[in-house]
Amino acid sequence: MDSEFPPAIALAQAGVKFRSVSDAGSIMNIEFEKGAFRYLGYKRGTFKIPHLSIGELTDPLFRNLIGFEQCYHHHSHEISSYAFSMNKLVASSNDMEIICEKRIIDNWLSAEDGANYFSKLCNDTVLKKFYYDELCVQVKMHYLIKWYRWLEKLNHDYFANPWSAISLIAAAILLAFNVVQTVCAIHSK
Numbered sequence: 352m353d354s355e356f357p358p359a360i361a362l363a364q365a366g367v368k369f370r371s372v373s374d375a376g377s378i379m380n381i382e383f384e385k386g387a388f389r390y391l392g393y394k395r396g397t398f399k400i401p402h403l404s405i406g407e408l409t410d411p412l413f414r415n416l417i418g419f420e421q422c423y424h425h426h427s428h429e430i431s432s433y434a435f436s437m438n439k440l441v442a443s444s445n446d447m448e449i450i451c452e453k454r455i456i457d458n459w460l461s462a463e464d465g466a467n468y469f470s471k472l473c474n475d476t477v478l479k480k481f482y483y484d485e486l487c488v489q490v491k492m493h494y495l496i497k498w499y500r501w502l503e504k505l506n507h508d509y510f511a512n513p514w515s516a517i518s519l520i521a522a523a524i525l526l527a528f529n530v531v532q533t534v535c536a537i538h539s540k
Contacts, residue, residue, distance in 0.1 A: 356439040356487055357494050359446035365494050366503035367396045369453040375401035379433050379482070383489050386499055395503075396493045400450075405468055406459035413472050421476065431473075432482035438469035 356362070359369065366386060378401045386396035403409075416430045441447050441456075444466040450456045451465075458465035481487075493499060510516045 356436055356490055358442040359440050359449045360443070362396075362398065362440075362490070362494060363449055364500060364503060365396075365496075366499040366506075367398055367490075367493065369398045369400065369449065369455060371402050371454045372399045373402055375399075377401065378403050379429050381433075381436065381483065381486060383486055383493070385489060385493055396490075396499070398490070400455045402455060402457070404457040404459065405465065410468070410472075417472065417476055424479070427482065428478055428480055429482045431476055431478050432480075434469050434472040434476070435478055435481070436483050436487075438473045441466060441469055 357365075363369070372380070372382075380401055382399040384397040384399070413430065413434065417434060420426055420428050420431050441450055444462050447456070447458060447462065447466040451458050456465070460468060508515075509519045
C-alpha cells in the first residue's frame with residue numbers, strides 16, 4: 352500500500368476541513384473535495400467521512416467482517432481498507448479529538464482506546480487491494496502543496512479574530528506608504 356492518509360492533525364494544519372456525512376449510505380463512502388484558489392479566494396479541502404460510533408460492541412463486528420474478507424479472496428477488501436484508512440487518519444489521541452469534535456466518530460471508549468481502536472483492528476491483517484487508493488492520492492497531493500499549509504498558518508495566526516486581521520492590514524498599508532515616501536525622497540534629490 353503505497354498511498355496512505357496523513358494523520359488528521361497534519362491534514363488540519365494543511366487546511367483540510369473534516370465534515371461528518373449522515374446520508375452517505377455506507378460508512379465506506381469517504382470523499383475528499385480538493386481545495387482551490389479561485390479569484391484570489393481560498394477554498395479549503397474537505398474530507399467527508401460518514402458518521403461511525405465505536406464502542407465495545409463494534410470491535411467484534413469489525414473483526415468478523417475483516418475475517419470474512421480475509422477468508423474469501425475473491426471478495427473485495429473494502430472493510431479492511433476502511434480500517435487501514437482510519438488507522439492512518441487517527442494515529443494519536445489528538446487525531447481522535449479532531450475527528451470526534453467534528454462528530455465523525457462517537458467514541459464510547461476511553462480516549463487512548465479510541466485512538467488505538469483501528470490500529471488493533473489492523474494487526475495481523477493482510478490487505479491485497481486497497482479500496483481507497485485514488486482517494487489517498489488526492490489527499491496526499493493536497494497535503495504536499497505547501498501553499499495550503501502556509502495559508503492555514505496565516506489564517507490561524509493572523510486572521511483568527513478581526514483585530515489581528517485589521518492590525519496586519521494596517522501594518523501592510525503603513526509599509527506601503529513608507530516605501531512610497533522613500534522612493535519619492537530618493538527621486539526628489
